[in-house]
Amino acid sequence: MKLTGAEILTRFLADEGVEYIFGYPGGAVLHIYDALHRQDRLKHILVRHEQAATHAADGYARSTGKPGVVLVTSGPGATNAVTGIATAFMDSIPMVVITGQVPTSLIGNDAFQEVDCVGITRPCVKHNFLVKDVNDLAMVLKKAFYIATTGRPGPVVVDIPKDITAEVAEYKHPKQIEMRSYSPVVKGHPGQIKRAVKMMASAKRPMIYSGGGVILDDASKVLTELGHVLNCPVTNTTMGLGGFPASDRQFLGLLGMHGTYEANMAISNCDVMIAIGARFDDRVTGNIKKFAPKAKIIHVDIDPASISKNVKVHVPIVGGVNNVVKAMLKQLKAEGFKPNEETLGKWWEQIEKWRAKDCLKYNTDGDRIKPQHAVDLVHQITKGDAFVTSDVGQHQMWAAQYYGFDKPRRWINSGGLGTMGFGLPAAMGVQLAHPKAQVACITGEGSIQMNIQELSTCLQHRLPIKIVCLNNGYLGMVRQWQEFFYDNRYSHSYMDSLPDFVKLAEAYGHVGIQVDKPADVEAAIKETFKLKDRLVFLNILTDPEENVYPMVPAGAGLDEMILI
Amino acid sequence: MRHIISILMENEAGALSRVAALFSARGYNIESLTVAPTEDITLSRMTLVTRGSDEIIEQITKQLNKLIDVVKLVNLAEGPHIEREMMLIKVRTSGVGAREEVMRLVEIFRGNIIDVTPATYTIELTGHADKLDAFIVALNKAPILETVRSGVSAISRGTKSLHI
Numbered sequence: 167m168k169l170t171g172a173e174i175l176t177r178f179l180a181d182e183g184v185e186y187i188f189g190y191p192g193g194a195v196l197h198i199y200d201a202l203h204r205q206d207r208l209k210h211i212l213v214r215h216e217q218a219a220t221h222a223a224d225g226y227a228r229s230t231g232k233p234g235v236v237l238v239t240s241g242p243g244a245t246n247a248v249t250g251i252a253t254a255f256m257d258s259i260p261m262v263v264i265t266g267q268v269p270t271s272l273i274g275n276d277a278f279q280e281v282d283c284v285g286i287t288r289p290c291v292k293h294n295f296l297v298k299d300v301n302d303l304a305m306v307l308k309k310a311f312y313i314a315t316t317g318r319p320g321p322v323v324v325d326i327p328k329d330i331t332a333e334v335a336e337y338k339h340p341k342q343i344e345m346r347s348y349s350p351v352v353k354g355h356p357g358q359i360k361r362a363v364k365m366m367a368s369a370k371r372p373m374i375y376s377g378g379g380v381i382l383d384d385a386s387k388v389l390t391e392l393g394h395v396l397n398c399p400v401t402n403t404t405m406g407l408g409g410f411p412a413s414d415r416q417f418l419g420l421l422g423m424h425g426t427y428e429a430n431m432a433i434s435n436c437d438v439m440i441a442i443g444a445r446f447d448d449r450v451t452g453n454i455k456k457f458a459p460k461a462k463i464i465h466v467d468i469d470p471a472s473i474s475k476n477v478k479v480h481v482p483i484v485g486g487v488n489n490v491v492k493a494m495l496k497q498l499k500a501e502g503f504k505p506n507e508e509t510l511g512k513w514w515e516q517i518e519k520w521r522a523k524d525c526l527k528y529n530t531d532g533d534r535i536k537p538q539h540a541v542d543l544v545h546q547i548t549k550g551d552a553f554v555t556s557d558v559g560q561h562q563m564w565a566a567q568y569y570g571f572d573k574p575r576r577w578i579n580s581g582g583l584g585t586m587g588f589g590l591p592a593a594m595g596v597q598l599a600h601p602k603a604q605v606a607c608i609t610g611e612g613s614i615q616m617n618i619q620e621l622s623t624c625l626q627h628r629l630p631i632k633i634v635c636l637n638n639g640y641l642g643m644v645r646q647w648q649e650f651f652y653d654n655r656y657s658h659s660y661m662d663s664l665p666d667f668v669k670l671a672e673a674y675g676h677v678g679i680q681v682d683k684p685a686d687v688e689a690a691i692k693e694t695f696k697l698k699d700r701l702v703f704l705n706i707l708t709d710p711e712e713n714v715y716p717m718v719p720a721g722a723g724l725d726e727m728i729l730i
Numbered sequence: 731m732r733h734i735i736s737i738l739m740e741n742e743a744g745a746l747s748r749v750a751a752l753f754s755a756r757g758y759n760i761e762s763l764t765v766a767p768t769e770d771i772t773l774s775r776m777t778l779v780t781r782g783s784d785e786i787i788e789q790i791t792k793q794l795n796k797l798i799d800v801v802k803l804v805n806l807a808e809g810p811h812i813e814r815e816m817m818l819i820k821v822r823t824s825g826v827g828a829r830e831e832v833m834r835l836v837e838i839f840r841g842n843i844i845d846v847t848p849a850t851y852t853i854e855l856t857g858h859a860d861k862l863d864a865f866i867v868a869l870n871k872a873p874i875l876e877t878v879r880s881g882v883s884a885i886s887r888g889t890k891s892l893h894i
Contacts, residue, residue: 284744289755293798296743313798346894347740347801471792474785 171300171331172201175264178307180207181339184235186226186598187211188219192239193279194266197331211598211627214619216243218591220250220321221617224259225595228578229553231384233260233314234595240266241279244325245286249585251321252290256582257405258382260319262310263287269329270298283325292320300333308340317350318469319382350468354485354493362440362464362481363497369438370509371460372398375421378405378581379443379467385488386410386574389442392491395498396440397505399517401429403444404566405581412570413550418517419526422450423718424563427525430716430724432517433458441465443487446476447582456723466490525716525729526567534709535684537561537636541568543691544606544634552604552632553578553596557589557613560642563714565608587616590633594620597629604632604695611637611661611705621674624701632694633703635667638710646713650728671703682707732761733787734806734813734884736892737776737794741767745774745799752797758782758790762815762881773801773894779882804892806884813884816856820876821869824849832872839865850875 169177175198179187187210191199202210213219216238223234234254238247244265254261268277284296293313295306303326310322366372374396380389386409393400393416400410401421410417419426421433433439439461444450451457454476465472465479466487473482483490528538541564544552554569555578556562562579571577578596580588593607607614614635624631644659668678677700681690687706694702716727739745746765753760761779768775780790787805794800806813823829832851836843841855855865859882866877886892 285747288744288748288751298743345798348798469796471789471796475789 167337168334169337170197170201170334171303171326172197174300174303174335174337175307175326175331176201176205176208177337178304178339179235180205182307182311183232184208187235187237188213188222188226188595189237190216190219190239190243192243192266194240194268194328195237195331197328198237198264198266210237211594211623213591213623215617216246217249217587218594218617218620218623220247220261220263221253221585221588221591222595223261224250224254225555225578225592226599227254227259227261227595228592229575229596230599231575233262233311236261236263238263238265239279240268240283241281243279244281244283248287248290251287251323253580253583253585253588254321255290255292257378257580258319259321260314261321262314263321263323265323265325267296267325267327270327271329273327283323287323290321291323294323294325296325297327297330300330300335303330303335304337304340308343309345312343312345313348317348351484352468352486352489354466354483354490356493358481358483359490359493359497362483363494363501363503365438365462365464365481366396366440366498367501367503369398370506371435371437371513372396372440373432373436373438373461374398374400374410374440374442375403375433375444376400376406376409376442377403377444379487380406380409381574383443383468383487384574385443385491388488388491388495390414392495395495395503397510399432401425401433403447403450403581404579406444407566407577408571408574411572413572418521420566421724423452424567424714424716425718425724427523427716427727427729428517428520430718430727431520434723434725435516436461439463441479442491443467445472448476451476451724452718453721453723456725523729527730530684532709533684535682535687535706537564537638537706537708537712538568539684540634540636540687540691540706540708541565541608543688544608545569547691547695548604548606552576552606553593553600555579555589555592555596555605555607557609557616558584558586559610559613560638560646560712560714561608561610561613561636563643564636569608586613589613590617590620590631593631594623594627594629597631598627606632606634608634608636610642611635611639611664611667612641618670621671621676621701625675628699629701630697630699631701633701634691634694635703635705636708637664637667637705638708638712639664640710643714649711649713650717650719667703667705671701676701676703678703678705680705680707731783731787732779732781732807734811734882735778735780735791735794735803736806736884737778737803738768738801738892738894739774739776739797740799740801741772741774742799746776748797748799749776749778749794752793756789756793758786764881764883777881777883801894802892804886806886809890810887811884812887813858813882814856815859815862815882816854816880817862817865818852818854818878819866819874820850820852821872821874822849823851823872825872828872832869835865835868839868841865
């Protein structure tokens, strides 16, 4: 059937199973918005800033595993979206971003609201397209979804000039696609899997270090099984939380810069490390020369370029985490693997000694609310079952350290790019995908102001997000570094002239609650989560000079951390 | 170490800029780069000369392979191969005896004079990059007006070939 480009786009998205589009209209996408108006299969969520559209789509994707879809106009619409695209790129989140473009005849003319969108986004997308012929549109879109969701996922931008959305072409939903230049390896090499299993069997002090790849490939079940079969300690990266249940005895918590003492010491002393869907990021390894010095390393990753990029590994395995771990389990079973209780017993004895340091303890005696305590209470009151989004800084680390995630896709944070302003819009995407679920945005007074305008979107779409703002009056992580490494010179890390968040929430039609006494905080959090149908902005005034511990200073080894 | 990476890629708009952007974003060197369509017009062949340690070259090839437009690539420096570069060079020949001297050099280097004016010769020379360098050194007396080099093209020796 003959359709306009705009109709092909909306029809295609619906045929592809897309539920929500997060977007903002403008001149170059008017035909598309008109087509959206004339259909009822896609729901469009109007945001208040294009950056929020990308983060909302991102939150939707992270919490569901389905690709997030964004629609923005040309020029500033596209450039505003770039931060969100880069955020998704760094964390390998499947996303398709449709950007309007000036008409083909004007491209390169410095036309009104023209930017070279393909050029600007090139370094922060998995791939991008400029559609030059309406007859190619459906196929390009199919490719965009295919590329975004397969292999190592990532954002794909499709830039569509305005004239293409008005021109007419025959439309048929392309069912299948094959690309000679793109076919990700998903099955691990059997020989390598055998070598890895042999290495695991010979280990005296084995350890699993897993990351976001486990979440992305829905592999937490098999990973947990592998952990149990090997009976070894498991640590997660910030992106990998929920990949292994936090309440499991074998879980040592986060590793890296703000990792636990036991996780970092175990990494520094293990003899076989099984790295799964993690990429040895600098925040994880600390000083790379001192990272896991005693370990032989097995590394499973779908992206060959992630293997031996930062740390040379002994057994590289390229493949989907789910497939590879399943194959490992099968091989372990075939070889009748039994953990060596004697050597493992000693290893666990040592780990328990490290664990006994209780590195995450904090003091609740003072007259200020401890942020860690607030997160602990949120965990308790939501029964550990909420979706938690966060922004970036101290509150993010406290949320990661203290909200024990037992399930995957519950912890939604900008791990790679570290984007402030991510939390609230991401929570919108999560809440839309899971309308009945409790969604908490644990944030700070700095980050929340970076996308505060989305309180309006939340009202429009009745999203009962619970904003838990750990307000210490500082850009806390910046202040912490200034305290440790710049002799307490708090250069521009103080948040002066903060708005009255309670009134602000009320101005947007929501509920605002403020609490500043330790004795009242539990009741306030309870009240917040009791208001099921309302967005609540809970402003918790916390101890302004609390620091995130433990901390591995930049350039130090993981076993050289600062404890309280 | 010097490496010659030969890339077969989709002949799409922007494919070249993806490769160039990858090199600048990750801080890799490009010594030379040539690209043109192959006998199959849907495919382009790029020859890229770069330098780096084994680890860096491994990352370069992995990152290139990750580009969606890249179909296949090979590091020609890993095996026997032939490399050639073409140079067009315009020299002034108005000095005493300059024309004879330049002509002799062109003969020795097995080049061709492809354009002549009363005051200049334009010379075409093909060969290994080292040979072109040597020719420029040998020309020392004749003032060079213009040098255009194609960058290295290379192909593996024997029956091995880069195709889909």
